[in-house]
Structures are given as structure tokens and as C-alpha cells.
Amino acid sequence: MKRLGIAAVLALVAAAGWPTAAVADATAETLRTVLDKVQPSLVIVSFYIEADDGRKAEARFLGSVVGENNLVMFTSLVIRDNVAISQYKDFRVIVPGAVDGKSYTAEYLGKDDVAQVAFVRVTDPSAPKLPPLEFEAAELQIGDPVVGFGNLGEPDAYKVMVQDTRVQVVIDKPFRLYPVDGDLGVPGTPVVTFDGKVVGLATIYVFNRGTNAQPQAGRTQIVWPTERFLERMKNPPEGGQQVKRPWMGVAGLEAVSEDLAEYHGLGERRGVVVGRIIAGSPSDKAGIKVEDLILSIGGKDIKGTEGQLVTAFQNEIRERKVGETVDVEVFRDGKVVPLKVTLEPQPKSEAEAVRYRNKQFGLGVRELVLDDTLVRELPNDEKGVIVHFIDSSGWADAAGLSDGDIIKKVQDREIAGIEDFERIFKEEVEKKPKEIVLFVLRGLKDKQTQLLRMEPRWDAAESGGGTSPGGAPSEPQP
Template sequence: MKKKQKLLSLFLGIVLVVSVLSGGCDYLSQPINSDNTDSTSTPIDADWTFPTPQQNLPELANYAMVVAMVKPAVVAVDVEYITQDIFGRQTVAVASGSGFIIDPSGYIITNNHVVEGGSTVTVTLSDGRTFTASQVVTDSRTDLAVIKVDTLGEDLPFVYIGDSSALEVGEPVAAIGNALGLGITMKGGWISRLDAQITVDQSVTLYGLIGTDVAINEGNSGGPLVNMAGEVIGITSAKIAEVGVEGVGYAININSARTFIEELVKKGYITRPFMGVAGILTVDSSIQSYFRLGIDRGVLIRGVSEGGPAEKAGLMANDVILAINGQPVLTDEELILAIHGKKIGDKIEVSYFRDGVTATVTLTLAETPPPES
């Protein structure tokens, strides 16, 4: 039987986004699209800052020491959902995931897909203490969420943050989380790939992921991926499995996530560089024929946002973008990556084709409009 690769459940889903960190490209989904309805949260604290990464923590001798260090700050996340049966009767369903405490005052990181749509979110520490979320901020494009709990004056254990840019293929790591909803457990392995990308569905491709051979199961989502110093270097998110092949796990790298998490807490949504074009399509022979284009390469834009950067620069629906800052873009993914790593306010040179003529305009990237309340 022919082997068929498939993306497993992603433990309720996963999506990511563009990063503007100094290290360059990280990950993104559709930052150039005008739709920004993915972030719908209310801010928690405008003055909160993400914890500073640790410097030169010593490596521990074995996994047992890593678990002893990290496990107290890893939580089981239980989410209640109100569902309706075919007769219209409401019932309560419960799903489980993982998270980890990054601030002793009660800030917990997890995945958006772990808490999305939940009516009640409860976290349980490994010592048995349980807290109900007072607020949850989420962003589906990054698949990130922050749970805030009222600690009632208790100082909670917390993880140390590492530097994911220093990772190397072959480095040992551990995933700690609420695997299969059975409580906090650990699986060890190695980093097998850096800057990985996977396609979740037709509209979302994930970039900048950490690939690992650590065995990841449903319920691990939102838990920490840690190095041998016990530092969090990733957020466990998804698993790809192929028939007859051992599963490959993926995690969001913490360097990318930190900027987004801080914005979520401060603003309730994530700002993104905004080009103001929508409905992008890679031009191939079928697209060329269907839209009767006079060119067989580039990226077709099907629309522009009213008053957005593209419209202001003179771009129009059905223009074909050929290059950004002189670098050819041949696919929709390449166009996304060309914006990837740019900052709000950056000026870019966009070469395009229209009605048999090639021209270039200067476009200033804006901030993606906040979601409507």
C-alpha cells in the first residue's frame, strides 16, 4: 500500500504567523492578508514584559534532573466546552492539554487550540493545586495563548526561558506535558531539524518550527520543549506521522513566541506588517489561462484593502507581483516570506505586471488593523 503522509489532528489545530525579530525569518501564516479577525482577546496588563532569557545555566547530568527542575511549573490544562446534540440539548465536553508557568504571579503559556472556544479553563499543577483562569488571551494564527490565574497571594513555580537561536541538530531535548490527559509526563529525544515548515491546510503554512523525534501525544500541546539546562526553547504544538515511519514532533521556537506573547498580554492581539493585498495565487499555466493573464509567472493579487498600503502605492486587483526589493517572487509562499521579517513602517519596492507592462512602486508596510470588537 502506498505510503501517505498526513497531518494528524494537531491536537485541535495549530497556526502561526510572521516575526520581526532581529534574527530574521521565523514563522507566519498570512500576514499580507487584510483579514485580522484571528485575535479577539482583551488585554491583561499593558505593563507586563516577557521574562528575560537565562544566561549560561549549566547543563544537567540527566533527564531526571531536567524533569525535577521543570515539572513543578508545567500544568495540565482542562477546558470545558458547551456542545449541542442533534436534539438541541446542551452538554459539557472536556478536553485536556498542557501549559507552563512563566511568571510566578500567574501567567501560563499554552496553545490557542488547547483553549479556543472553551467556556471554562482550569489548570492543575503537579503538586495538585488547581486554579481557574480569570482571563485568557489568544491568537489563532500563532497558535499561542496566555492563561492568567489569580494566585490568591501564592507564588507559583516558573520555568526558565532559553535561547532557541542557539539550538543545534542532534541536541537532546525533552517534552514535558499532560500527554493523553494522564498527568504530567516526560518524553526525551533529539532535535532533528531547525527552521522547519509544514502546511496545516490550504490557507496556513507554518514556518520556523523546531523538529524533534521526541514522542509527542495528544495532550502534549502547549507544554514546554526544554534543553538539558532545563530552559524552555520551544512550545510543543504538532505531530506529523507517516505510515510505517516514526512520528516527528514540532514545537514553536521560543524566540519567535516571546514577542507575540508579550503583545497578547499587553494588547490582546498581535500586530503584523500589513501589505494590504488579499487572495494571492501562484501564477502557473492554469491560473494564467483561467484569468487570461499575459504572464506565466509571479503572484496574482485578487484584491487590495481600501486605504491600505498596496492601494496607496497604486497596486490594483489582478496585478501580478514579480519581485520584492529586486528579488523575484514566483510563488505565494515566496511573497509571504518576502514580507517575513520586515517591520511596520519599512518601505519595500514592489515590481508588478499589469496589462502587458511591468512597473515598480514603493510601498510602506503598515500595522495590521486591530480586530473589530
């Protein structure tokens, strides 16, 4: 990023050094026009991510004003799923190129991973009213030129850079995407056609460029078209949460191959094979079974090449509404069986899991979410909390506790969930015992339980004082 910035500066200096007689072609004129149009709506979203060990890292991304009252949209790729939203701090918005370099406080509204957008709203009353960009849905063709944006860093007042590239290929299934043959700028920034239409966002997409048997992932910059996020832009989330998309609770999906379709005499029909049903999920309640072939959803057949079927199906679910009841046709024992599934919101994610951290012990735990139990092949309602952070200088680390351990008991007291853990742990710590013994479950497949003994050094902790775990000096570990 920085290197790019320097290169760009050099390029600008070089350009400025040319005599004014240099030929300005039509493209140059277009780029300037487009930049003039878009620039007033471009802003920098700045925030800090506080890691589990308390260290803060700054992040700054170019985004754009997309609604009244300074609603700002940027890419959701930078709001990670394994970090609690409470660890994202101090959201601010900076106007690039402003001479005063002032930043304005903002509130994080939330994100939608499917639409790939996240939102903040400027809350600072002294902030100027910025003009929102008008996005529109438009179909691009191969070869169409498009304009993207980047920005310089703080020393250069975040000045906006402009660049153009062309649509390389048009992807149409399960939805339209436009890979480009060059640099499109910072993910989450607007993409504008030469006639000034704001048609999407720049983003990075991973395509399978190999065969099904030997996938080869390739990262490409693409135009993420307006229709992917327009609805969300009009109805931005609130309260800093991930937007819940509809969920059916089927997993281990595989495409119905040509051979499988032929074997079952399905003719031209295709679909997906259900590999696993999450207990208690909508599909479980609807009576979908493992090994069922899902052929249609909402009266629409699932179509596409073998490599497209699973995403086509998933997309059909995501694009619906939570609470909607959809018709599903499954093929089972030689017959087509019609079923109705009522879609529920996605279960809690790791980022949403409630956390508890004890600095003295150098220990961070969080509640178990569905993904944890799926990965470990445990029952959905497994009791306990999961360790997600161990400070290498803390008492928990010395006891041999590690990331991913599930704590089942503290001092022989059963732990049902995170509230339980916090209460019991605090009660036990209050007693200042010479040891706190945990009963933990470890391992993904071959799981084993064991006792781990944490030995607090209360005297050292008190004299050492402060936040440094274990009373140890807070020097970097070798």
C-alpha cells in the same frame, strides 16, 4: 490521550518493578535532571467550551509558567476560530502532582495564532508563586536530542511524564522549524535540550510532502523554536482577544513560477502574483492591482523555491507592525513600479463576530465578517446576519432555516447588522405573533432568496417552561 496515559502508567509500574540494579544510562540521568528543572513551572490549564446548544465540554492542556505573577502560556491550537471567546468559560490552573488537587482561578488573556501561543494569568490570591521558565533562542542541528513532556489525568494528580526524541531535519524557510522523529508530548509544552536549555514548544505541523500539483499533507511533531513566540511572550495580549497581525488585503496569491519569471524577463527575481484585492484594504489604497507581481517588500526580495514564495511573502507581512508603511515593488506591464503600503490590523474574525442567540427559537446568528462575504463572493458591505447555529428541536429548524443562511429581513423589516437583528427580533417576539417570517439568502455560488416561516407555539413554550427550545422535551434527538 487516555490510552497513552494508561500505557504510560503500565510502563511506570513495570519500571518500578525492576530490581534497583537495573542499569541507568546517561540519558535516564539527563531526563531526570531536565524534569527536575522544568517541573515546577509546568501547570495544567483547564477550561470549558460551551457549545451553541449550551452543552459544556471540558478541556485540559499542559502549559508552562512563563512570566511574573503566574503568567501561563499554552498552545493557541485549542482556542478555535469559529467559537466566540465568550464561549470559553471558567479558566483554571492546576499544579500537577499536588496532593491537594487544588485548582486556581485564572483569566484568559488572549492568543496569537501566528506565534501559536495563548495565555492565561492566575488570579486566585491563594495561588502559590510559581517560577517562570527561561526560554532561549538556540539553533538545533540534525540529530540533537530533545526532551518533551506530557501528563497523566486527574486520577493520577496530573503527574508529568517525560520523553526524549531527536531532531529529524532542519527546515529553514521561511523560518526555522525542527521536525522530530518521535513523540514530543503535548502541543504547547516546553522542549528542552539535554544541556537544560528551554529552546521551544512542542507542536504539530502540517507539511506538504507531495508535489505542488498534488499536495499531500503530512502531520509531524516539531519543535516550534523560541524565536517564533519570544516577543509575544514578553508582551502577552490582554482582554481575551486574538492578537491582530498586520494585513495587506491581497488574496488568491500564487508563486511566480520559473516559467512566468522567464516569460516576463525577470531574471533571477521571483515573488507572488496577486489574484484578488480586497476592496478598501491597504493594498487597494496603495494602488496594488490584480495580476501585479509583488517582487519585494521592505526592500527585501521575496525568495525561495516555488513552494515557499507565498508563505515567505505572508511571513514578511505578519512579522511587521500594524501601522507600519512598507515599500513594495510590483511588476506591471513590463515595468517595476514602487508603491507604499500602510499595514492595517487583520479584519474581524468569525470568533470575534458579535452573536445573538434565542433559545426559544433554537436560533443563533452572528454578524457577517469579511470571510463570509469572500466565501460567498458577496460585496464586502453585504447587509444581514448569518445563521451559525440551529437547534434541531427548535422553531427555526422546523421552518427550514439552516447554518450559513444570511437573514436579510425579519417580518419584512430590513436587517443591517447584528444590533439591528437583536433589536428587531426582540421587538417582534415581544408581540408574540403567530408567525415570524424571515427573508433569507442561501447558497455559495448559485444564491437564492426565499421566505421562511417560523411558527412559535407560545402556549407550549410557556407550559413547557425553561430553556428547552420550542417547548419540546430536551431528550436527545434520534
